[in-house]
Amino acid sequence: MTSPSSSPTPKPHQRPLWRDLLASAQLIGAVQSGASLATALPQAAARGKWDAGQRGAAQAMSFTVLRHLGTARAVLAELHPRSVHPPLLRDVLLTALVLLLPDTPLQYSAHTVVNQAVEACKRTPALRHAEGFANALMRRFSAQAKATSPASEAIEARWNHPAWWVESLQTAYPGDWQRLLAVAQRQPSMTLRVNTRRIARDTYQAALQQHGMLGATPDEAALDQALVLSHAVAVERLPGFDAGWVSVQDAAAQYAAGLLDVQPGQRVLDACAAPGGKTAHLLERCDCDVLALDKDAQRLRRVEDTLQRLGLHARTLAADASTPSAWWDGQGFDRILLDAPCSASGIARRHPDIRWLRRAADIPALAATQTALLDALWPLLQPGGKLLYVTCSVFPQEGVDQAQAFLARHADAIASPAPGQLLPQEPDPDSTEQSSGPHAAGHSQDGFFYALFTKAS
Structure with missing residues (x-):
């Protein structure tokens, strides 16, 4: 299985985007209702009988949406000040809006996102009544030259964290809080810990290179078992993972x-x-x-x-x-x-x-x-x-x-x-x-x- 903390960004695939939009929207809704993603993901996958590709794409897309949820909420509130019902429609729109933001890694054309958001409504009985609404709202936003609005000056919209969290960091780290919030928006590297009872770190580093993976050693003596991968991979792709050569830490x-x-x-x-x-x-x-x-x-x-x-x-x-x-x-x-x-x-x-x-x-x-x-x-x-x-x-x-x-x-x-x-x-x-x-x-x-x-x- 893929480590949830280091999911690689999915590449274009044959599965229609509307399926991923719906799957991600289910996860975003679960989080907004108080469930952790670690709990919501396997439950949704079991209900929907998702295959590994669907599960990985939904996870990666939901990670991106959660990193930009504050901005998306503000944009949706400006486009439609009243509450959007049912919640699944709200979450489909939030997911689609994130895909249209200029600074997100999952880039699709505006036409594709609008079309597939509407398709998600068409394919979902509970949302069919909202096809026209979703189409009009998404087209209005995609027609804007830039994804900016007065609402984006609000703390949550600007920093994509709750206001209390931002204020806590401002108090604790007055010279560093902005950098900490910026770091939270980047996909983290994947760091390994080599089990040196089984294999030497330099030997494992060579094994990674043989498999087309680049692993760098941190320049700290305390991290004498660590290797940082240049790109995250599913753990089953790591040489010797099942044999106990390495862990993700x-x-x-x-x-x-x-x-x-x-x-x-x-x-x-x-x-x-x-x-x-x-x-x-x-x-x-x-x-x-x-x-x-x-x-x-x-x-x-x-x-x-x-x-x-x-x-x-x-x-x-x-x-x-x-x-x-x-x-x-x-x-x-x-x-x-x-x-x-x-x-x-x-x-x-x-x-x-x-x-x-x-x-x-x-x-x-x-x-x-x-x-x-x-x-x-x-x-x-x-x-x-x-x-x-x-x-x-x-x-x-x-x-x-x-x-x-x-x-x-x-x-x-x-x-x-x-x-x-x-x-x-x-x-x-x-x-x-x-x-x-x-x-x-x-x-x-x-x-x-x-x-x-x-x-x-």
Whole structure:
């Protein structure tokens, strides 16, 4: 299957565009109703009996629509100020409008988009009454010289993120917020982690080249297993994927295993382990005794599948990390990895539905969960042991604020060197300028926060 975070842009195909418009509209509607794309996609594919081509095209198109949804909403509201019903018609129009915007990667002629949007209505019994409406609205927009309007000055329309999200970034990163929002609009690179228990990185790099794929090594010693592909591919095309040679993992996520500095034979707790990328990375680097914990038994099976593919072993347990009394055997851990539940705001460029699913009230609620997990797990750590706190967030409440508050609550916690806040980076293929904000990096990466605490002996 294709990794949802790195779907290649589909090429022209024989399937009519109206089918992809309808499929994408279903996914956009599901997200606007509160479902994640990861949940909505397999459900819609099963209902519609989509083949792999249809599923991949719908996924890629919906990614593009979600990255431009704020603009499309503003344009639709200006073209038709009243609510559009039924919702599926609204979402067909939003999808079609995005295809007509000048800065989207899925470029079709205006005539084709208008014709196929109308065809989508014709082919859908619930939308047949709206053929004329869709035709008139789409033609009116396509006749405009440029896709601009007074509504595009609104925050959501201008930046394609909710206003509260933009304002949070403005407060946290006054000199860098515009770059962060621009990065979120770019399709992210695909980064691999080579399983060096199975194959050396340079050997795997040569294997990629033999298969016509170019993989570059990041110029950081900490990323000694990483390779960045010049173009995203389906994982089944990766040489040796089924044999456990390689995994897909963003560069920022690959810092965790090295920071935790696990030594052979040590007891390690991965407290929120699913889907298992960091668990596997720890075991690729060191022979240690890992307990992979996750309260979601279904997601924990993904950890087990990942370990089996890579030829690795860890104990797995479906349990809530915040209540150790229900599962802990009383033996202290030498290392604890807490990849805590968070807003996932740092990976919104890779999962563009996140920006539309999160609400401002989610952040303090998530921060409270993170606090509870930190305080519950700290007593399980041996004196001299290390706890690594990780979130894939860019909001300070889930990062630096959380780390500082933890140190204030625990006198026996010592702050150890860690990267702190890593901000999302994606080189602009159309620019020769280097990124210049705080924590700028020369390679593609998601947004992560890292804090490392050592327990006083």
